[in-house]
Amino acid sequence: MTQIVDLSISAMAERLASGELTSIKITESYLGRIDQINAELNAYVNVFHEHARQMARASDERRVRGKILSRYDGIPIALKDNIAYKDQKLTCSSRILKDFHVPYHAHVSQLLLANGIFPLGKTNMDEFAMGSSTENSAFAVTRNPWDTSRVPGGSSGGSAAAVSAGLAPWALGSDTGGSIRLPASFCGVLGLKPTYGRVSRYGLVAYGSSLDQIGPMTQSVEDAAILLDLISGHDSRDSTSSEESYLSQEQGGIPEIDLRGLRVGLPKEYFPDLLDPEVAAILERHKRLLQEAGAQFVEVSLPHTDYAVPVYYLIATAEASSNLARYDGVRYGARDPRVSNILEVYTYSRHAGLGAEVKRRILLGTYVLSSGYYDAYYRKASRVRTLIRRDFQELFSKVDVVLAPVAPTPAFAIGEKTEDPLQMYLSDILTIAVNLAGLPALSVNGGFQGQGLPVGVQWIGNYFQEKRLLGVSRFIEANTEKRVPPARKG
Numbered sequence: 001m002t003q004i005v006d007l008s009i010s011a012m013a014e015r016l017a018s019g020e021l022t023s024i025k026i027t028e029s030y031l032g033r034i035d036q037i038n039a040e041l042n043a044y045v046n047v048f049h050e051h052a053r054q055m056a057r058a059s060d061e062r063r064v065r066g067k068i069l070s071r072y073d074g075i076p077i078a079l080k081d082n083i084a085y086k087d088q089k090l091t092c093s094s095r096i097l098k099d100f101h102v103p104y105h106a107h108v109s110q111l112l113l114a115n116g117i118f119p120l121g122k123t124n125m126d127e128f129a130m131g132s133s134t135e136n137s138a139f140a141v142t143r144n145p146w147d148t149s150r151v152p153g154g155s156s157g158g159s160a161a162a163v164s165a166g167l168a169p170w171a172l173g174s175d176t177g178g179s180i181r182l183p184a185s186f187c188g189v190l191g192l193k194p195t196y197g198r199v200s201r202y203g204l205v206a207y208g209s210s211l212d213q214i215g216p217m218t219q220s221v222e223d224a225a226i227l228l229d230l231i232s233g234h235d236s237r238d239s240t241s242s243e244e245s246y247l248s249q250e251q252g253g254i255p256e257i258d259l260r261g262l263r264v265g266l267p268k269e270y271f272p273d274l275l276d277p278e279v280a281a282i283l284e285r286h287k288r289l290l291q292e293a294g295a296q297f298v299e300v301s302l303p304h305t306d307y308a309v310p311v312y313y314l315i316a317t318a319e320a321s322s323n324l325a326r327y328d329g330v331r332y333g334a335r336d337p338r339v340s341n342i343l344e345v346y347t348y349s350r351h352a353g354l355g356a357e358v359k360r361r362i363l364l365g366t367y368v369l370s371s372g373y374y375d376a377y378y379r380k381a382s383r384v385r386t387l388i389r390r391d392f393q394e395l396f397s398k399v400d401v402v403l404a405p406v407a408p409t410p411a412f413a414i415g416e417k418t419e420d421p422l423q424m425y426l427s428d429i430l431t432i433a434v435n436l437a438g439l440p441a442l443s444v445n446g447g448f449q450g451q452g453l454p455v456g457v458q459w460i461g462n463y464f465q466e467k468r469l470l471g472v473s474r475f476i477e478a479n480t481e482k483r484v485p486p487a488r489k490g
């Protein structure tokens with residue numbers, strides 16, 4: 001018999017509808033796996049045992065009364081710990097928010113609840129989403145379910161590991177410069193960063209507000225389409241959220257994409273010399289299969305790609321320095337008891353509460369915004385950002401969709417890049433331009449390299465083209481061997 005953790009979201013919904021499964025049964029099964037496996041993986045920083053059970057029982061009662069809120073009523077989820085869920089802790093994996101209980105729901109939490117979907121708990125992340133490996137968590141390093149000596153990617157490493165190891169049926173992450181796609185690639189799950197504005201950021205702890213976006217992390221393309229549909233939509237509390245936000249009329253609809261004549265761009269800058277040959281080979285295999293199915297490949301260029309990393313680290317840090325000013329021991333954050341005056345409240349609280357990488361970003365961001373440097377750094381970076389956006393617009397006049405690697409390498413070893421921030425920043429070299437341009441992109445597992453590590457394939461689309469990205473990903477999915485990570489069998 002198929003185990004609960006191996007069910008797709010639709011199969012789970014069907015079994016709930018037929019009475020073959022109950023929400024409490026599903027929930028207990030995940031809680032049991034979490035209790036068994038999480039101590040090794042550290043995918044969750046906080047598990048809501050009692051709350052999840054209560055929500056599951058309430059869902060089962062609704063079902064008995066014929067009053068379900070949606071097809072998915074009773075299916076639990078994992079939330080990255082920078083997404084607000086009322087009356088529970090919201091830590092961003094930071095010491096400064098270690099005991100902070102958030103008094104309101106994020107918009108996405110409200111939408112999930114309105115459909116009967118509730119959290120099993122909150123997942124680990126790089127502190128304030130700054131990082132690419134989840135090693136910057138103040139609490140624990142999340143381990144990659146495929147090889148526990150390796151990182152899961154970051155910053156949404158906890159959500160990716162949870163879905164990959166069967167500790168949640170699906171999860172939400174956030175992506176400012178690759179934080180959904182990179183861990184999805186490293187953990188072999190589907191990770192979708194929606195068009196900027198597709199999903200409300202209300203209740204997502206702000207890092208780089210002009211870049212941040214919440215998105216699905218799932219076991220399959222179909223599950224991602226369902227989840228994207230559930231969380232997207234206009235919200236008056238996020239002025240950047242779009243009116244044009246619905247994925248489909250019928251939930252989860254993924255269009256059949258006719259591959260014949262589909263114009264696929266391969267940006268030459270996204271196949272750099274430093275690309276791992278095994279990653280390149282996996283991309284090449286899918287290219288060949290797509291070509292055989294009738295897709296046309298066009299070599300294209302995104303000439304300002306070289307500037308994406310520096311521009312991102314100026315803009316994201318500038319926004320972060322302003323967004324994180326509120327964690328000062330007064331408005332938010334733990335206050336150091338040794339203080340004797342207000343200045344000490346700020347300095348001691350921030351000194352003790354924030355980790356090294358977060359401090360580095362705040363310092364850099366404050367510097368690039370300071371008078372005399374603003375024009376040279378921030379303003380210039382904003383201008384180059386416009387050029388990066390134009391590169392993509394020019395490109396999408398020639399092709400329908402872009403195929404690229406997600407990261408130059410598969411999952412790297414824990415500790416391998418922690419001493420060298422620049423090396424860590426370069427993990428995002430193939431994901432961050434998408435955020436600067438506000439475009440949708442996803443990582444779908446494309447296969448396994450020699451040591452059995454999964455390797456994601458990235459699709460990038462024009463604004464609001466998520467349907468097309470999901471449609472073409474189905475082809476990759478259908479042509480990729482299914483495997484489960486060793487940690488999942490635990």
Ligand code: GLN
Pocket residue numbers: 129130131132154155174175176177178179180207316428
């Ligand atoms: N690794 C990038 C950073 O550290 C992106 C993180 C993210 O997308 N949240 O900023």
